[in-house]
Amino acid sequence: MALLLNERDVRTLLSMADLIEAMEAALAAFSTGKVRQPVRSIIELGSHGFFGVMPAAYDEAAGAKLVTVVPGNHERGLPSHLATILLFDPQTGALEAMLDGRYITEARTAAVSAVSARHLARPDSRVAAIIGSGVQARSHADALSRVLALQEFRVWSPSADHRHAAARDIEAATDVKTTASPSAREAVDGADVVVLVTSAAAPVIEDAWITEAVHVIGVGACRPTQREMPGALVGRARLIVDSRDAAMKEAGDILLAQKDGANVHIAAELGEICAGLAPGREAADDVTIFKSLGLAVEDIVSAALVLRRAREAGAGTTIELG
Numbered sequence: 001m002a003l004l005l006n007e008r009d010v011r012t013l014l015s016m017a018d019l020i021e022a023m024e025a026a027l028a029a030f031s032t033g034k035v036r037q038p039v040r041s042i043i044e045l046g047s048h049g050f051f052g053v054m055p056a057a058y059d060e061a062a063g064a065k066l067v068t069v070v071p072g073n074h075e076r077g078l079p080s081h082l083a084t085i086l087l088f089d090p091q092t093g094a095l096e097a098m099l100d101g102r103y104i105t106e107a108r109t110a111a112v113s114a115v116s117a118r119h120l121a122r123p124d125s126r127v128a129a130i131i132g133s134g135v136q137a138r139s140h141a142d143a144l145s146r147v148l149a150l151q152e153f154r155v156w157s158p159s160a161d162h163r164h165a166a167a168r169d170i171e172a173a174t175d176v177k178t179t180a181s182p183s184a185r186e187a188v189d190g191a192d193v194v195v196l197v198t199s200a201a202a203p204v205i206e207d208a209w210i211t212e213a214v215h216v217i218g219v220g221a222c223r224p225t226q227r228e229m230p231g232a233l234v235g236r237a238r239l240i241v242d243s244r245d246a247a248m249k250e251a252g253d254i255l256l257a258q259k260d261g262a263n264v265h266i267a268a269e270l271g272e273i274c275a276g277l278a279p280g281r282e283a284a285d286d287v288t289i290f291k292s293l294g295l296a297v298e299d300i301v302s303a304a305l306v307l308r309r310a311r312e313a314g315a316g317t318t319i320e321l322g
Helices: 007-013 016-031 072-075 102-119 135-145 160-174 183-190 231-236 245-249 252-259 270-274 297-311
Strands: 002-005 041-044 050-058 059-067 080-089 095-100 127-131 152-156 177-180 193-196 214-216 240-241 265-269 286-292 317-319
Touching: 002 007, 002 297, 007 095, 007 102, 007 297, 016 135, 016 265, 016 270, 016 297, 050 080, 050 297, 059 072, 059 297, 080 102, 080 297, 095 102, 095 297, 102 135, 102 214, 102 252, 102 270, 102 297, 127 135, 127 183, 135 160, 135 177, 135 193, 152 160, 152 183, 160 177, 160 183, 231 252, 240 245, 245 265
Parallel strands: 002 095, 127 152, 127 193, 152 177, 193 214, 214 286, 240 265, 240 286
Antiparallel strands: 002 317, 041 050, 050 059, 059 080, 080 095
16 A cells, blocks of 8 residues: 655645755765765757656665656646656555655755755855746745845746746745846846856856855756856866765756866765765855755655655545555
8 A cells, every 4th residue: 555645735735844855865975975876867858858767775765766858848838857756665565645746846956055055055144146037936935045044036037927926926935035137247246146047058147147155056957068157167166066976967067168178176965964974165255056966865865754644634645555
């Protein structure tokens, strides 16, 4: 017998505050060798998207996320990222749960970014620029507002309607002043934290816009041919990743910067910082970058948290496959 949990169930049971703490622990477990996890496998869906398989196991949970990314889905009225997460009993191998993974992906990605801001942004950060206006813009504003005493969000994306809608939603959800900036440069100018949550394949910011003491969070550009940041910026910043192995296989922001001739050095995994094995922000004027690709363990830990809450609340639908 297994439990089926749809997106409504997941949203009801998963809080961002709890998720941030769970992601910090998951990152530390990953970077201290407690998680068994290969780099995800990707299959191209022709020229219009890709399908990924992301398995992970450790003592407390085992499972896999099956995820598709189809940018053209927006024209169909569907999310570009769709996912299903399967959880198995790590002792018996029996199926424990099947969960909708779309919202988990949305929320855990932002929670991990918040962990990076907790350790790498200046504690006195007050202004965050968000480049992008989709679900990740909204979830990142929620997560960042929980770890930093922010006084202003600035949102920019190419569509004026989209950025104004995102700004309204973010201000209503976080109670933080939020403006729709007329340009990416104006959004970034003077910001303490810059969040890149786009579907762009080429840089959406310029190196000269990022001054000292800024923390940059790069979330989009999850393929080797895509980038959101210029190589010069990646080369001069203190670069933190979620996984070294994944970054050197998938992160176009890093791989293309190296191709440009930038001297790119990965200073640490975020989990090493969470575990106390590497320092967080070292100097007030450091420019730091967290390049996020997403780890299967983040999905499995998130799903396991939802499953525990579902059992406590008697939520979900019991299914039997055998």
